[in-house]
Amino acid sequence: MRLRRIEAVRYGRLAGATLGDLSDQLTVVLGPNEAGKSTYTSLVRHVLFGYPAAGRKEPGYFTGGDGRLARLVFEDGDGSWVVERSEGPHGGVVRTRALAGVERPDLVDELTQGVSALAYRIVFGFGLDDMAAIEEQRAAGDDVLSRLYAASAGLRVSPHEVRAALEKDAGEVYTPGGRKRELNTLLAELRAVRTEERSLKAQTEAYSTDRERLSLLREQLPELRDTLERSRAELTALAVAVDRGDERLAAIDTQEESLIGLRQERRRLIEELDAIELDEALLGAGPELDALLDEAPLYIEQAREIAASEASLAKASARVGDVVGRSGLDETALSMFGDNHDDASMIEETREALQRLQLQTDNRAETVARAAAAAAQARTAAERVLVPLGIVSEDPADAIAERLAALEALEASRADAGGRAARSFDAPSLILLASGVVAIVTGVLVREWTTAGLGAVLVVIGLWFLVRARAGVPTVLDDDARVALRVLGLEQDAGTLDLSRMRRSLEAARTAVAALEAATAAHDEAVRDAALARGALETRMALWRSWLAERGLSPDLSPAGAATALASAREARMARQTESELRDDIARRISALDRFLERLAVAATPHIEVPSPMTRDALPTVVNRLRERLVEARARAARAEELRREIRPADARIAAEEERLEKARADVREILERFGLFEGGTLEDLRLRRHAAERDEADASAAFEALVGEISALEARLEQGAREQRSAELSLTEAGLVERVTDAVDRHLVAACAARLLADAQQRYERERQPEVVREAGRLFSTMTQGRYQSLTVPLDSGRIEAFDCQAAARTSDLLSRGTAEQLYLAIRLGLIARSGAVGSSLPVLMDDVLVNFDPERRTGAVEAIAQLAEERQVVFFTCHPETAQVFRDVADGCTLLEIGRIGP
Amino acid sequence: MSGSVRFVHAADLHLDAPFKGVDAEDPRVRAALIAATVGALDTLVEVCIERRADFLVLAGDVYNSMDAPLRTEFAFRDACARLDAAGIRVFVARGNHDPASSRSAGLALPANVHVFSADEVERVVYEREGRPICALYGRSFRTAAETANFAAGYARDPGDELAIGVLHTNVGDRPGHGPYAPCSIGDLRAAHMDYWALGHIHKPEVLSQDPPIVYSGCTQGLHPGETGDRGCTVVTLDRHGATLERVSTARVVWAAATVSAVGLDDIDAVRGALLAEVDRVVRDTGTAPGTPAVLRIDLTGRSGAHAALARPKALDDLLADIRGAGLSRDPWVWVDRVRDRTMPAIDLDLVRSGSDFAADLVSLADSLLADSDALGAYVGALAQPILGTLDSKDLFEPDARDIIERARDLALDRLMAEERR
Known part of the structure; x- marks a missing residue:
């Protein structure tokens, strides 16, 4: 595995720069100052081991924006990979991706296996400033040599570090002379506990x-208790x-x-009994007197009531005289009048009858007057009708009937002759007719005869005018007619109207005559009624006067006066009756009272002084005196009886007391004899013996109490101690501390032995294995110095490296010149790397112008040594000196030269 | 004499004996341990009363020392008074811990208590309603170190219908126990007792069935080595033989366990194994379910968790956690100690066969282990300074072999199992 390129994406001033391709063996990078040579060296280390945080001494090559980002491109026969580290916590985030070949996510770990960041900086990627670091680190206790060796053996940590950690562990438990170590603390606690235990022991x-x-x-x-009990028993018996x-x-x-008291009491009772005088006569008459005294209050009350009744009688008599005087009646009248209920009824009936009859008489008189007036009016009305008709007959009714007959004959004649005249209604006639009818009806209903008569007149007038109207057409008269006319007193030419008028007049006359006749009849009847009423009133008055006369x-x-007289008569009789009753009652009471007074006087006279004669007024006094006398006599009798009852038990008590007295005297004798005190012995002698026993008991008791008190105090103290658990607590604490001490000693020994084993192993290493490194370094150092120095040693107990010159003189590194010392350090690095085997075998060795202080000869020697190393490991040598690059070019065949320019403007 | 008797046989109460080898930090545990021996006495009294025993036989070492704390004397007196109130007699033979020469507070024991003579074997007849029921033979220690064969002085009276021998003795001269009043089973059998109530050996044991020769054991385990059931023996005895019943009286049970850490790769796994052991102890505390326990655990075996356990404070933290869990159980379990005896998951032979630093280390340790003198000197040189700081009573002889082996493992573990720095 070889580093092919270095890419600074964002990394200080190198942003965007790329260095490469690097040779598998030796690459010399030539560039001027500020071309970034040292920066590239740091970049490689930072990508492999992490960016330094802000604040560290070394440059951080920070950038703004997204932070630092740099890449290394590695290659081997299986592919190529990019190791990229971006900004992030804990040195940044490293990622590996394959450019060719399979992914190798653990590539960084593989590359840096066994090499720490510090070791890398010191040995693999160093500059001029790092040259002396090997020796400085060793002097500081960090043996880079052993670190490298450990890594070569597959150990993840330096034995030196492990040993230090173990020694630290052991030292935390115990260090000779050290304070506040765990064991010392435990031992101090243990000593304190034991000191307290000893204190408790002393207490024990x-x-x-x-x-x-x-x-x-x-x-x-027990003995004291027996003594005490004996003395107590004797004392108790004596006591x-x-x-x-x-x-x-x-x-x-x-x-x-x-x-003495009892006897005195008895004597006093007898004396008192003897002194009591009993009134036997009074006591014998007691029941009789009691009965009288029981009655006495009744009679005393009666006496008071008699006095009151007599006063009432006087008042009643006075009232009788007063009432009789006010009534004005003599004694006969008073005796006859009002003695029964009929008189009152008579008076009342008469009063009512006379009132009614007088009223009736008055009414009838008024009726007569009214009827007379009506008759006069009717006569005047009739005369007003009859006179025009020329009727003056005494019997106008016949005359009117004759004329009406003539008129009817005339009308019949004309009707036959002349046809029927047209009918028409005469309104005034009808009104008159209706008004008359209404007046008649009203007058009859209200018995207003005048109105009725006037109504009749109106009816007649109405009829007359009506008839006359119907007779308006003249007719040819026949004989009968003419006769009729004459009777009627009409002319021949009298027309229908005239006839009608005549008829109405006749009819009115006939009505008026009828009314007159009726009024006259009514008047006559009223006159008769009035006469009857007056007769009745007079008859009644005659009867009344007769009744009065009979009663004097x-x-x-008048009936009202009679009624008043009747009331006075009754009142007078009642007053007299009351007076009589009072008088009778007084007499009866006085009689009974007198009888009682007599009985009382007879009974009381032998016992108390009684006035003679006995009067009502003296009654209360006598009664009270008699009662007091009787009570007094009885009290004396009762006291005498009580005294007699007291005397009997007093006798018994005296006898019993005499017996007890004798018994007590016998007891005293028996007590004294029990303790040997016979004749002449006294209780005082016994008392003296008891005092002696008390002293004995007090002495024994005091001794016993003192003993018991001491025992109690001791027991209390012991019990107090018994409750004390401190000792047990301390024992348990001590046990725990001993356990901890034992455990601490054990841990210390194990850690100390482990550290010692490591130290011994290290020594063995330095003794048996280190020479290979040192020999190699010595050989390289000799090469660099052209044999000026032959070999090196690294003493185990020293931080200094010693160099031996060709005269075998040893010189420690601090005595070498700077250039020579740097050659020494370079030689050691190269020796370490050469002997580190697989450790960091894929890591490039980066040197930053480390030959500047070498003279040309030694520089050539150093370049040769580096070239030799480059045959085994990839080496990148940065320099700003073209001559140094030239030396590499001259010495190392196949050396790759890369030239870089200054960064920035 | 006729009839049968029921009695309780106990011994080695060791009232107020200080507990050794325990580090009880928890107040509840401390209180329980301090009160344990006296509490066991209370339980013993309750057993006597509940079982309606005729009498209680104490075969020595009622007290732990010749100068027993006062409170133990009061406690014993009160216990006897309770038995007296229940009509139960007490027969006491003194042992090597509480011989007749012991100092006493002079507390008067109730009338129901009889202490056997220290001069000779004493015969006492137990009567019921005026009738003799059985005879008890006993002899107390006069001094703490009675080395004579007391058993030879015991001989049954031919008239005894039932005979009980009471003795504090080391039968068969057992190692590890004081050689006091030594005797053999043959000596005991020769006395022709119907029952031998023995004391001195703390672990309950029946030495013979016919006649029953019984160590009832101590009533309360006194240190971590006295694990398991501790109590008394309830004996029903008649002419036909004896019926024995074990009853636990311990207020705290000692327990010890070895937990294998093989296959456990981290602290959590170890914690789980330890908690399982705690729960096992909670479920099984001998014949006294519901009794709190003090538990010691040794973690053993090559384990992936060794490195984690070897980290500073790791074991302390784990112990604190387990203790908290144990105390939350009902009954509680006080985990007194968790000792790490695990070894790193390193093939020592493989390391030994190499030629590197680790091989040098193992080789060095091997050479020491092969030479006991060198081993002793090597460890002794390191131990001497620290042992010199200890009181003589605390001194102990370190197990040099064990220490070197653990030191080797520790160093290897740190070197090879530590995460890369």
Whole structure:
């Protein structure tokens, strides 16, 4: 695999530039300054290992816009591939695509297998500034040599790094003298826990003393308890005896005092009983007196009521006189009048009848007057009709009938003779006729005879005019007619109209006469009725006067006056009745009261002072006095009985108390004798013995309590300690810490042993394998220096490389000139690459004008060495010196020369 | 004597024994561990009461030390008082951890407690309603280091209808256990007991069926090595023989597991395997389901996950994660330790056959492993400074072979499995 082209799409100032095609072996790129030689070297490394981020020391070759983009084109016999890296995080995004052949997505990994970015920069793609980096990195602990060797062995990491990591792991656990390491921390914790445990242990020792003391005390406890119980028992017995003796003595005192009291009480009762005087007579009359006293309130009330009734009687008598005086009736009238209901009825009937009859009489008189007026009017009306007709007869009705007959005969005659006259209605006649009829009907209905008469006149007039109108055509009169005319008082030429007029007049006359006759008849009838009414009234008045006379009343008295007199008479009788009843009642009450007073006086006189005679007024006083006397007597009797009842139990109590007193005295004797105190022994002696026992018990109790208290205190202290779990906690913590310590030691040992194994393996490598690299580098260095220096060594414990000259004198690299040192570094690089086997075998070796400090001879030697390397690996050598390019051209056959120009304007 | 008895046989309560080899950070776990031995005693009392035992036999080492913490004495006294209230007697033989010479708070034990004499084998008759039921023979340790054969002093009274021997002893002089009151099974059989209640060996074991010679084991496992069931033996004994029943009393069960990481290529896969082991422990905690457990896991095998596990803090992070998951289980599981014993997926023989740097490394390790002196010196030189910082009680002898092998694997793994820098 060989790098064929380098394409800078967007990469610093190289944007759009392409370098190629590169030779499989040696390519010399000649270009002036600022042609991008160093940039191409960096580009290759960046595409393979990633773009540097901003802020790194090395140039980033940043571009604007879409960011950096560069490509490398690799080829081998199977195809060609583009490795392209674009801008992106973590060094950019790398893609591989096949231009020919199969896709190889892992091509970058294959190319850089075993070679880190740093190793590449130091060994494969370096410039003048990187020449001393091999030695500097080694001095800094990064052994590029071993790194390369590890990579050649297929190891992914440097043994040096692994060893450092393991030593770090081991050191985190423990470092001699190191502080705050894991183990030191654990041990510190463990020591703290154990210190506390020792403290608790000391505390436990104290508990042990307590335990021993407790055991001793427990042994003493039973004996002390027995002593205490014995002394307590004796004390209890003595205390009980003394208490009981005291109790009995106190009882004796109490009982003696009680006896005295009881006896005094009995004596007092008897004296009191003797002092009570009993009124046996009064007590014997008690029931009778009680009955009287029970009745007494009734009679006292009656006495009060009698007094009230007497007052009422006086008022009633006064009222009788007053009523009689106001009525004006004498005693006869008062006795006869109004004593029954008929009088009142009579008076009322008479009053009503007289009123009705008087009214009737008055009405009839008015009717007569009206009928007379009507008759006069009817007469005047008739005269006004009759006179024109010449009728003055006493019997005008006959005259009128005669004339009407004549008229009818005349009309019949004319009708026969002259035909029928045309009929026509005479409106005024009809109106008169209708008005008359209406007046007649109205007058009859309202009994207005004048109106009725006037109506009749109007009817007649109407008829007359009507007839006259119908008789307007003259006729030829016959004899009868003429007679008729004469009767009628008409001329011969009287026409129909005249006849009609005559008829109407006659008819009116006949009506007026009829009305007159009717009015006259009505008047006559009214006169008769009025006479009858007056008669009835007078008859009634006569009867009334007769009735009054019978009762001794004034005949002029009207029914209303009679009614008033009747009321007064009744009131007077009622007043008298009331007066009488009161008088009777008073008498009856006084009689009963007097009987009671008599009985009371008889019964009370033996016991109290009673006035004689006994009066109503004295009744309350006597009753009260008698009652008080009776109550007093009875109270004394009751008290006497009560005293007698009290005296009997007092006797019994006195007897019982005397018995108990004797028993108590016997008890005291028995108590004293129980403790050996016979004759002469007293309770005081017993008390003295109890005081002694109390002292003994107090001593024993104090000793026992002290013992128990100490035991309790010890037990409490021990129990307190028993609850303490700290010791168990610490034990568990200690166990955990010991586990962690053991684990830490184990981890430390494993890591430390692993680091040690690696170090030993490295030493073996440096001892057994490194010389090949160093020998190769020495050979190359000798070639470059034309034998000035013969060999090299790299001491294991030193960061410096030593060169041996032809006199076998060793010189460390820092003592070499700059040019020689650079030749040394170049030789080592070439040796490393030559012996790195498959590691980075497809990576091109890019050198950026690293020969500028070489003199011509050594430059030629270096070029020869590079040419030799190029036979095995692809080498691209950048230079700005044409003479250097010429040396390559001269030394290396087949060397490819590419010339590039300066970038930009 | 006639009838049968039912009693509970327990031993090695080791009240308040400090737990060793555990790193319990979680407060809940710490509290459970601290209370575990006393809690086991409480469970033992409950078993006696629930099973209506006639008496409780304690075959030594009730306390963990001759200077037992006070709280354990109070706890034991209270437990005996509970049994006294239930009418259950307690027979105690002292062991090497709590001999008669131990200091005591002098707390008066209830009247139901009988402690066997340390002078000679003592015979005590258990009576029921005034009638003798069985005889118990026992002897306490006077000192912590009783090396005499106590069993030889036991002899059944011919009149005993039932006889029980109680002894704290190392039968058969078992290695790894203190050689206290040593005896043989023959010695025990010669005493003609109907049942031997033994103590001292913490793992329950029946040495003989006829007569039953039984180590009831400790009531609570005391360190990560005492895995599995721990409890007591409920014995029903009559003239025809004994019926034994194991009852767990442990409040925390210790568990250990080896998880193969072969075929597991990353941390997630390893995590899954570890969680599966946690769940297996949750499901199976011996005869005490529902008992919390402290679990230790060794990851082994050549695994693709080795490199990931070897990364700094990777194992710590994984352990923290697994611990959290374990604590969320019911009952909880405290994953005390996950030890990475995986190896890189590297063919050592292939590497060894090469001629490169790795081959040099393997060759170097091989030469050390082949020479134990050189190996000891190589590791010792590195270990000496760090071990010098430890207290003598914390000192331990590193396993040089194991360390070199792991160091070799670690270095190879870093060299060959590390991602390219």
